[in-house]
Amino acid sequence: MIRWRGWLVPAAVAVALLLGVGALLSGWYGSGPLAKDVTFIVPNGASLGTVAQRLEDKGIVPSAQGFSLRARVFGGGGAIKAGEFAIPAHASAARVLSIISSDDVIRRFVTIPEGMPSIMVQERLMAQPQLTGEVARPEEGSVLPDSYAFDNGESREDVLRRMQAAMSRTVSELWAKRGSGLAVKTPEEAVILASIVEKETGKPQERRMVAGLYSNRLKKGMLLQADPTIIYPITLGKPLGRRILQSEIQAVNGYNTYAMVGLPTGPITNPGRASIEAVLHPASTDALYMVADGTGGHAFAATLEAHNRNVQKWFAIRRARGEL
Numbered sequence: 001m002i003r004w005r006g007w008l009v010p011a012a013v014a015v016a017l018l019l020g021v022g023a024l025l026s027g028w029y030g031s032g033p034l035a036k037d038v039t040f041i042v043p044n045g046a047s048l049g050t051v052a053q054r055l056e057d058k059g060i061v062p063s064a065q066g067f068s069l070r071a072r073v074f075g076g077g078g079a080i081k082a083g084e085f086a087i088p089a090h091a092s093a094a095r096v097l098s099i100i101s102s103d104d105v106i107r108r109f110v111t112i113p114e115g116m117p118s119i120m121v122q123e124r125l126m127a128q129p130q131l132t133g134e135v136a137r138p139e140e141g142s143v144l145p146d147s148y149a150f151d152n153g154e155s156r157e158d159v160l161r162r163m164q165a166a167m168s169r170t171v172s173e174l175w176a177k178r179g180s181g182l183a184v185k186t187p188e189e190a191v192i193l194a195s196i197v198e199k200e201t202g203k204p205q206e207r208r209m210v211a212g213l214y215s216n217r218l219k220k221g222m223l224l225q226a227d228p229t230i231i232y233p234i235t236l237g238k239p240l241g242r243r244i245l246q247s248e249i250q251a252v253n254g255y256n257t258y259a260m261v262g263l264p265t266g267p268i269t270n271p272g273r274a275s276i277e278a279v280l281h282p283a284s285t286d287a288l289y290m291v292a293d294g295t296g297g298h299a300f301a302a303t304l305e306a307h308n309r310n311v312q313k314w315f316a317i318r319r320a321r322g323e324l
Contacts (some may be wrong), residue, residue, distance in 0.1 A: 028070040031090045034060050041152055042100050044082040048072075051080055051100065061093050071097050081105065084152045107149045110159065114145040114272030115198040117237025121163075121270065125156045135160055140237070141191045141267025144170050170273055178280040183215035184263075193218075194275040195267035196257075199228035203297045207275055212283035213290055213300060222288065224257035232268040293317075 040058060042051055048071060052064040061067040075097050083105035087096060110128055112121055122137040128150075135156035143160070144167035150159050175187045184190045197210050217224055230248050231240045232255050249258050254265030287300040289307035294317040301307040 028074050028094050029092050032060060032092050032096065033062050034058075034087060034089050034091060036089050038087050039084055039106060039152070040087050040100070041084045042080055042082050046080070046082070048080060055096065060087055060091070060096060067093050067096075070094075075101075084108075106152070108152065109147045109149055111147040112143060112145045112163065112270065114275070115269050116143075116145060117232075117269045118143065119236040119238065121160075125160060128156070130154075131156045131159060133157060138164065141195055141270055142167055143270045145270055145272045167270075171276065174273070174276050174280055179282075182280065182282075183218035184279060189263055190276060190279050191271060192263045192267050194271035194279045195269045196224070196226045196228065196264075197278055198269055198271040198275040200226060201298065204274060206297055207278035208281065208283040209285060209287065209300060210290070210298070211275075211278040212285040213287045215279075215282045216286070216288055218262065220288070221261055223261055224263070226257050228268055229255045229257040229264050232264075237269050 038058065038060070040055070040060060046054075049064070049068055052061070052067040052071070055061045055067060056064040070093055074094065080097075080100045081103065085099050085102075085104065086106055087099060091099070108128075108130055110124060110131075112124065116124070118138045118140045121143050122135060125131060125135050130152045131150065132153055133155040138160055143163040146163075146166060148159060148162055148166075171187050171191060175190065178190075182190075184193055193211070193214060196214060197207055201207060201210050214224055214226070227244065230244055230251070231237075233251070233253050234240065234248065249256075252259045254260075255268065257264060285300070286302040289301045289304065289310075290298040291307065291310045291314050293299040293310070294314065299310040299313070301310055
């Protein structure tokens, strides 16, 4: 006879109990059957039994029933989490439960660069194979360029809504802190002008200067004459891939600022936070003209005569490069 927890039990029964406990422990902490690393998705609201069956179906645990039993006995009461998790090869059942009860969820990201037009935002979302469903081309200027995390199987519409909510929050925040004497009178106008600034310079340090120049032209009732506004109706913001035609410069539409005074009818891309800030806090400048300077930036001028000299310098640079 053997005493166990205050009870006298036959030796055979004691051995059986020890073997049973040993089997439970071995099945819990021993190496699992998974041959290679995989990802595993726990759906929202899934029960332990449902998850256990999915684990067995994926070959991560040998038995759904055994996993459920051991999880209740040894699991410590931790709740499983919804999300996508990385399960390493040969993970024990204990390790599997620890992983799917943790916050170590796989995070996937889709990045929208500053100045990406909405037609390309739509294409980027549709190109993400882990997302589901269709998504329409969003309204131009409604998406905040940034990196957005998403879950495997999430809908494209849900991700887009987060992008648009981020833009709405950002515009509201920045508009509340805007400077005085601005050329733009509404948040919508600020986004339109910011979209032009975004497209007109690749140098971050120039944004406020470009915003100041266009603000000056708006206040004076001058044509903005921004080349990207010619291109937008043709390509919806994608690169044109060739020189602008004279007929396109003269085209009358809601966007071409060579043929109309004031802002376009809407944004020509999705501007980033920095370009919106630049429009709401433009540089104090008398500049009205700009032309490329050969470094990726621009030469600015307050008079047409000074601008023409800058243009001649730019032509000289292009001739030296063999571009003319």
